[in-house]
Structure formats: structure tokens, C-alpha cells
Amino acid sequence: MKERPILFNGEMVRAVLDGRKSQTRRVIKPQPVQPAEELRQSYAAANATDLLPEWWWSCAAVGAMLDVTSEAMLCRSPYGVPGDELWVRETWASGPAPGLRERMVVYRADLKPTFEASWKWKPSIHMKRADFRIQLLVKDVRVERINSISVADALAEGIAHSTLNDPRVEFQWLWDSINGSKPGCSWSDNPFVWVIEYERKQA
Numbered sequence: 287m288k289e290r291p292i293l294f295n296g297e298m299v300r301a302v303l304d305g306r307k308s309q310t311r312r313v314i315k316p317q318p319v320q321p322a323e324e325l326r327q328s329y330a331a332a333n334a335t336d337l338l339p340e341w342w343w344s345c346a347a348v349g350a351m352l353d354v355t356s357e358a359m360l361c362r363s364p365y366g367v368p369g370d371e372l373w374v375r376e377t378w379a380s381g382p383a384p385g386l387r388e389r390m391v392v393y394r395a396d397l398k399p400t401f402e403a404s405w406k407w408k409p410s411i412h413m414k415r416a417d418f419r420i421q422l423l424v425k426d427v428r429v430e431r432i433n434s435i436s437v438a439d440a441l442a443e444g445i446a447h448s449t450l451n452d453p454r455v456e457f458q459w460l461w462d463s464i465n466g467s468k469p470g471c472s473w474s475d476n477p478f479v480w481v482i483e484y485e486r487k488q489a
Contacts, residue, residue: 292365292372292422292482293410295464298444299376299395302420302486307444311432311461311479312365313471318478363427365482372484374420375413379405391417422484432461433476442483 292310294302301307365372377394394407435443440453445460447453458473465471 287369287371288366289371289373290364290366291375291413291415291418293375294420295410296377296395299374299393299420301444302374302422303395304444305486307442308485309439309442309481309483311430311435311443311481313432313465313468314429314478314480317470363480363482365427365480366424368424368426370424371487372422372424372482373415373418374422375410375418376420377407377410378413378417379407380417381405391419393419421487423487424482424484426481426483428481429478430481431476432473432479439481 294310298307298310378391379394380389380391382389392405394405397405435454435457437453440457441447443457443460445453445456447456462473466473471477
């Protein structure tokens with residue numbers, strides 16, 4: 287069993303704490319699709335795509351090319367394998383507790399905007415292991431295209447669902463609000479992603 291850090295923004299931290307979020311999707315870097323598609327195009331140009339069965343191409347599309355298997359790719363997941371644990375990095379601040387000498391840690395996701403100005407916030411990427419509060423047990427890891435998300439999985443991503451909208455559309459809005467400005471990472475780019483399913487470990 288290994289432990290790894292993972293970043294969550296404030297909205298997603300609240301979803302985890304509320305019990306609404308049990309999955310997260312992260313863009314695979316580098317994307318495995320381009321080499322596979324180039325190889326397929328070269329076979330197509332030579333009218334030789336039938337030399338390899340269809341299942342081979344479906345494996346190649348997620349990076350399982352030549353001597354690289356799907357299982358091997360999942361072992362390269364930066365978020366671990368089932369049974370591993372993740373500790374959540376989030377925006378936080380620390381300082382002396384009012385009226386006491388002890389140091390206290392506060393988390394931005396917990397505070398209303400009117401109280402945020404009272405603290406000097408530190409980016410989540412700099413959170414130390416000693417200051418985390420959320421630990422996740424990895425239950426499953428797989429590879430998907432982001433557009434392949436199901437309704438059930440969109441809800442498991444912790445969206446603030448309204449019955450007026452399709453959960454997948456709401457997830458698309460959430461995804462693009464976080465990843466839309468990154469090259470090759472938007473919903474319309476349809477990148478391959480790591481899908482990590484987890485459950486929160488209680489202290």
C-alpha cells in the first residue's frame with residue numbers, strides 16, 4: 287500500500303466532505319491516443335488495418351501498443367492502484383490560535399467569503415502531509431475518454447445537480463471550468479483520463 291497526494295479545489299473538497307463525491311477524473315499526461323492513431327492511419331494508408339484484429343486497435347487507443355499492455359498502463363497511474371491511499375491537498379492557512387500559543391490550521395473550503403480575508407492562504411500544492419485532513423482509499427482505477435462519462439458517474443463526481451439539467455452536461459460545465467483553458471484538456475478535446483474511484487477514510 288502506498289500513499290500519494292492529490293489536489294482538490296474548494297468546491298470538490300466540500301463535495302467530498304458532504305459525501306457527494308466518490309470519483310475524480312484527471313487528464314493522462316502525455317496523452318496515449320496520438321501514437322496509436324498515427325499507427326492506425328499508417329496501416330490504413332497501406333490498406334493493412336485488417337492485419338490486426340479490432341480488439342488490438344481498441345487496446346492501442348488507450349496506449350496498449352505493441353509490447354505495452356493495458357494492465358501495464360494502469361500500473362503507471364500516478365494515483366495508485368486499488369488499495370492505495372490518497373491524501374487531499376487543499377487551500378489552507380495556519381497561525382496561532384486566538385488566545386492560545388498552539389498553532390491552528392484552517393481550510394478555505396470551510397469558511398464563508400466574509401471570513402476569508404482574515405487569513406493568508408497558501409496554495410494547495412504547498413500543503414504539507416502533516417496538515418491534511420482528508421484521506422481517500424482507492425477502490426478502482428481505469429482509463430476512459432472524458433466524453434464517455436455516464437450519468438451515474440457524473441453524479442459520483444459531486445456535481446451540484448439540478449433536476450433541470452442532464453448530469454453529464456453539468457459535469458461538462460464543471461470540467462471546462464477547471465480544465466477548459468488547458469491545451470488539449472477541454473471537453474471538446476475529449477482527452478483520455480484516469481478515472482479514480484475512492485471512498486473516504488474516517489479518522
